[in-house]
Amino acid sequence: MFRHTPLRYAALVLLIGAALTQTFTAGYFGLEILIEILILGMLVLALDLVAGFGGMVSLCHGALMGVGAYAFVTLNVLVGLDPWLSTLAAVAVTAGIAWVIGAICARSHGIYFIMATLAFGQMGYSYIFESPLFGGDDGMGGIDRFDLTSIGLDLNDSKTFALFCLAVLIAVYLFAAAILKSGLGRSLIGVMHNEKRMKALGQNTWRVKADVFGLSGIIAGIAGVLAAQHILFISPGMLAWTVSGEALVVVILGGLGTLVGPLIGAAFFVVLKHQVSEVTSHWHLVVGVVLIAVVMSRANGIFGWIEARYGAWIDRRLTDSTRTETPEEILTDA
Amino acid sequence: MxxxxxxxxxxxxxxxxxxxxxxxxxxxxxxxxxxxxxxxxxxxxxxxxxxxxxxxxxxxxxxxxxxxxxxxxxxxxLSRSYQKNTLFDGLTVEENLGLAASIHTGHASRLWSDCLSKPEVREIVQEVAEQVNLMPYLHATVSEISYGVRRQLEVGVALATRxxxxxxxxxxxxxxxxxxxxxxxxxxxxxxxxxxxxxxxxxxxxxxxxxxxxxxxxxxxxxxxxxxxxxxxxxxxxxxxxxxxxx
Missing domain, CATH: 3.40.50.300 (P-loop containing nucleotide triphosphate hydrolases)
Structure with a gap:
């Protein structure tokens, strides 16, 4: 079951503190990196929800984020719908598509599930790439950020937009945690542990997986809307399978099935990418080496490693506090 | 029947x-x-x-x-237990029973409410835990209990669907x-x-x-x-x- 341990609370507080510090101290480039981390954080939360707690390793979450972005821009820029209504509709469309993908793929497992989601993602990518309505290869522009000047916020200011993204990320995290603590979330975890038994107990496991995949689509859709507002331009590249692959790498790097871990992974991944890019354009090689090291260490990502060390430290402290001294130790102390 | x-x-x-x-x-x-x-x-x-x-x-x-x-x-x-334990290994005894009970009560598919805290679910967990002698182990995870107790839990999980x-x-x-x-x-x-x-x-x-x-x-x-x-x-x-x- 999903549990908020003191260590997870501490990690969350540290992450929020670091994001706030960066917001108020960084320059333009630093803020852009922070916003990239925050939006990637939403995408990897969506992926961790299905992969880390439902065993559904998806290679279409990048495409789902792209669907959210394209739906928002189509409704807002092409149709001229109100940006908030466009956002609601875009998120609903993404969730609906995610539910359908989840419903179809939920009957498969393991490598077959991965391949089925990859196929769906690539279908979306190809369609957008070749569709003149959505700008084809050229993408779409003309995007404006939300107008919050009525409450004194100018989202065109990077600092304000970063704070806005942070607030949305916190809301999205609480949403994901609420799902996992609900009956549906507990069923999902039960399905991941033992699907056969869940069926034998009367649970419709297909429906559980499809529903959570749809809910995960809500988060991916929100990430897509914010990604479009961040760069003010969208292109078919957003739906490419490599985006889904990178999200999966981030989830594994951070700690699959921990919710907090993928956020750490997102920060680590983006910072590493930008730092290494300053030295060489082959930053993927460095990320690859780090990923191999993390996987080979048998720890559950960076946060999994921290949790294991913390657990061992707590055990040692408990053992030390309950251990009675041997006669030799008493004599030595005396 | x-x-x-x-x-x-x-x-x-x-x-x-x-x-x-x-x-x-x-x-x-x-x-x-x-x-x-x-x-x-x-x-x-x-x-x-x-x-x-x-x-x-x-x-x-x-x-x-x-x-x-x-x-x-x-x-x-129609509920069954298996010859080989098919339990939810990372979960506690209470959560194993609670998950089964909440599927029976219909709370296991709901969003926005924790099925394990529902009074009707807790009542079934309590009753079944007493029936199959699991009260002392409620907060232990499956990996922490002995094989024999796991067999009891195997029957308990099946019973929790009433x-x-x-x-x-x-x-x-x-x-x-x-x-x-x-x-x-x-x-x-x-x-x-x-x-x-x-x-x-x-x-x-x-x-x-x-x-x-x-x-x-x-x-x-x-x-x-x-x-x-x-x-x-x-x-x-x-x-x-x-x-x-x-x-």
Missing amino acids: LETRNLDKSFGAVHVTRDVSLKLERGERRVILGPNGAGKTTLFNQLVGELTPDSGSVHLAGEDVTALSVARRARQG PLVLLMDEPTSGVGPEMSKGFHDLLNNLPRDLTMLIIEHDMDLAFDVADTITVLNYGEVVFDGLPEEARGSSLLKEIYLGSWENA
Whole structure:
């Protein structure tokens, strides 16, 4: 079951503190990196929800984020719908598509599930790439950020937009945690542990997986809307399978099935990418080496490693506090 | 309460269930005996829907459930435990029971409410934990409890769906004689209106618990009657009980 341990609370507080510090101290480039981390954080939360707690390793979450972005821009820029209504509709469309993908793929497992989601993602990518309505290869522009000047916020200011993204990320995290603590979330975890038994107990496991995949689509859709507002331009590249692959790498790097871990992974991944890019354009090689090291260490990502060390430290402290001294130790102390 | 009519199943040339017809009345406790490979677990798998019979039908509380999925049959009151533990390993005993109970109450599919904190779910968890002697272990994870306690939990999880019919596949499989005796009391103390079908190799437990006994051999029912009749059956001694009588 999903549990908020003191260590997870501490990690969350540290992450929020670091994001706030960066917001108020960084320059333009630093803020852009922070916003990239925050939006990637939403995408990897969506992926961790299905992969880390439902065993559904998806290679279409990048495409789902792209669907959210394209739906928002189509409704807002092409149709001229109100940006908030466009956002609601875009998120609903993404969730609906995610539910359908989840419903179809939920009957498969393991490598077959991965391949089925990859196929769906690539279908979306190809369609957008070749569709003149959505700008084809050229993408779409003309995007404006939300107008919050009525409450004194100018989202065109990077600092304000970063704070806005942070607030949305916190809301999205609480949403994901609420799902996992609900009956549906507990069923999902039960399905991941033992699907056969869940069926034998009367649970419709297909429906559980499809529903959570749809809910995960809500988060991916929100990430897509914010990604479009961040760069003010969208292109078919957003739906490419490599985006889904990178999200999966981030989830594994951070700690699959921990919710907090993928956020750490997102920060680590983006910072590493930008730092290494300053030295060489082959930053993927460095990320690859780090990923191999993390996987080979048998720890559950960076946060999994921290949790294991913390657990061992707590055990040692408990053992030390309950251990009675041997006669030799008493004599030595005396 | 549970009835099979002419159930038949083959895997290629191997005929694993041959024209099996059984009828369990409400509250009846029937033990299925038979040597290894007799088709006992295969029969269970057909009853719960994990295997589809080639022909014949399964009826639960008067309704034909042959075409229903495993989950639908479970929701209609057919629950089973497995010969090998199929528990939720990372979860506590309380969460294992709670998950099963919340599926029964319908809270396990709801968003925005924690199914384990619902009073009706907690009530079932408490009741089942007392029935299968799990109260001391409620907060331990499955990996922290002994094998014998896991067997109790295996039965408890099946019970937490408040079934009409409980199928138990060798509930004492792998447990020692001391714990096996505890299982006699545990099964005898379950509600009298619960219909039970039990696969069991422990003869003492079988004759202690059973109202009726069915013996399968090569997928076929070769004996169906009272425990006293089973003890006196020469056919039974020949195919199965010889070693027990001589023990």
